[in-house]
Amino acid sequence: MFASDRGDEPSSTPHIVFERLHKRYDGPQGPIHAVHDVSFAIARGEVFGIIGRSGAGKSTLLRTINALEVPDAGTVTVDDVPVAGLDEAALVRLRRRIGMIFQHFNLLSSKTVNANVALPLRVAGLARPAIDRRVGELLDLVGLSDKASAYPSQLSGGQKQRVGIARALVHQPEILLCDEATSALDPETTQSILALLRDINRRLGLTVVLITHDMAVIREICDRVLVLDQGRRSEMGEVWRIFGDPAAEATRALLRPLLHDLPADLARDLVDDLGGRPGEAILQLRYGGDSSADGVALADLAALHPQARLLHGGLDRIRGHSQGRLLVAIPASALDPVQDRTARVADHIEVLGYVVTGAR
Template sequence: MTAKQWALAPWSWFLPAPPHGGQGTPPGAAGAGAPSGRDACGHRPTAGTVRFEQVGKTYPSSAGPVRALSGISLDIPAGSIFGIIGRSGAGKSSLLRTINRLEQPSEGRVLVDGQDLATLDEQGLVLLRRRVGMIFQHFNLLSSKTVFDNVALPLRVAGVRPDHVRARVAALLDLVGLRGKADTYPGRLSGGQKQRVGIARALVHAPEILLCDEATSALDPQTTQSILALLRDINRRLGLTVVLITHEMGVIREICDEVLVLEKGRIAEAGAVWQVFGSPAHDATRALLRPLEHGLPGDLQERLSAHPVPGGASRRVLELHYSGAGGLEPDLARIAAALGGTVRLLHGGVDRIQGHSHGRLLLAADLGGPDAAALAALNLCHHARELGYVPDHA
């Protein structure tokens, strides 16, 4: 069996070893058939859904009850990459940890594949936590154990046969790009390599859901990009649901299909990433997105005035916004033709998120011509406004 085949599946490796060294039968499977929730190739086309129904969480404190979550209701589709973002204290970690019942909601229900987690007994909770892997901001590796032993530990605790442990760990280290590092200790690894060990360990029980608790916050930008690429590849190859929390909107933009914005324990807004980024409806979302915006450069701000320069040539400065809706993209030729005369691009930028164009352009155009509202009416942008005037040489 190849490393790739080991990475993709039989259920029997992740169950406690039965008596007499047998391989056991998975729950819901008949004989040698595919296990419940998987197709014949070992994929789970429907497993990995999460539903929150009016979830609330209150913590006791010396100053009185602290409300961390209130009325959270939403669905996370199977196989998606779902981001949860919010400012510090918004309730992100509390919500994430209800999915593997590290936190018990004070009210409401959390369902994984339709099963209410509050109904699970001790054995059911063990099985749940094998279906829901988790990676952490600070890796949580055992410094006295090798890479191999860190990844193998959950399998050994579960009683998996040693030969299956060896094969599974080897396949996972290959999957996360750590071939040849099995005998290395965490102290000799970079931050990105440590996180790859954490990801491999989270995958040992072939989970349906992978939870990421600020998984890139301790990493530099280049390493962050490599870890996000790995998570995206794992999502696509293994078909598992990825739920991540972060305070970095750039991470959400890079990897997520959908996003939930939390503010003071409540849903501020939720939806497809391109929609939320393109037309943020809540002040909290706009505040979180602000670092991604292309601000007005200082030198241009200094030269900008509310009126044309007296006795000299001036150009008006227009700001064109693109929200991603309707497939509209900047068409510079049409914009220049509509404005007439000479048009210069002063600043700005356009990103592509899930195939939709987002961003803004700052243009310097001749006086006269159509006003900002007319540009939007001509379907040249989603929204436009006139910022002021600059000298012609600016």
């Protein structure tokens, strides 16, 4: 099963469909609408991200897929089968097709790595040789063959999460749910876990659905993303489009920590008008990924003005599209004739202000 890559690309076939989903809870101050009238579809084989602030409804939405949460209204279907209509036996079968990994690993401290991964198979009544064979394959897949006899207390956070991933794959699921799977990990370990999840998605063709509050995770691994805001769908689309041209304020707020914003020292010297004094205009050039798919030509930047200087910023390459923002300084006296040329090298140009010569 793990010998060769499947190489599957995400298909356009809906795997999971949400229609007019509602879920509310009774709170001390009245009802809380965790999910309100949310509709969307997740394609088979894609890595789909759901992001939002704390309390946006991410976990509630994720847990309706395997009926750990039951919506008050609306439907969730997996392969065109409504989850809410399943009897107990059918629900058990569905949950075996859906693996789940958690923020805090949920490993049994008294059992070895081998025993933690094997537990769902023992519960299902598989024979010992089949269990040993399957657990061996999975530990090899997640890079923990040498840790089979170790206990969770002897593992790093990243190793614990790899055990959690192996355990989630024991029943050869079609869907893998990731509930803040990297939020308890350091940045380096997060990168290794995301790379593993992407590799599993490509090799096994799984549909991966993950929730997070971190846009860096979405950028790294997801094909598409849904942004939730107070239980409502804020916006949804391909990750590179959402990053390049966010339409909703909630999305812009989530992206803000990743943006190359105006540095504090430059902001301090920025003025709205030079008042006749010599100085520079500070331009922000924004690239959404459509016109800059292959990057930005240095010759185009140089054509802005012979004295143009790149001050700050950067481009990210997301799913084959380069997008980001650059801050450029040019002589203020050259601003008007430059405006026409910048339209050809950036998707959007904005004059942020001016800096008086000698101010820095």
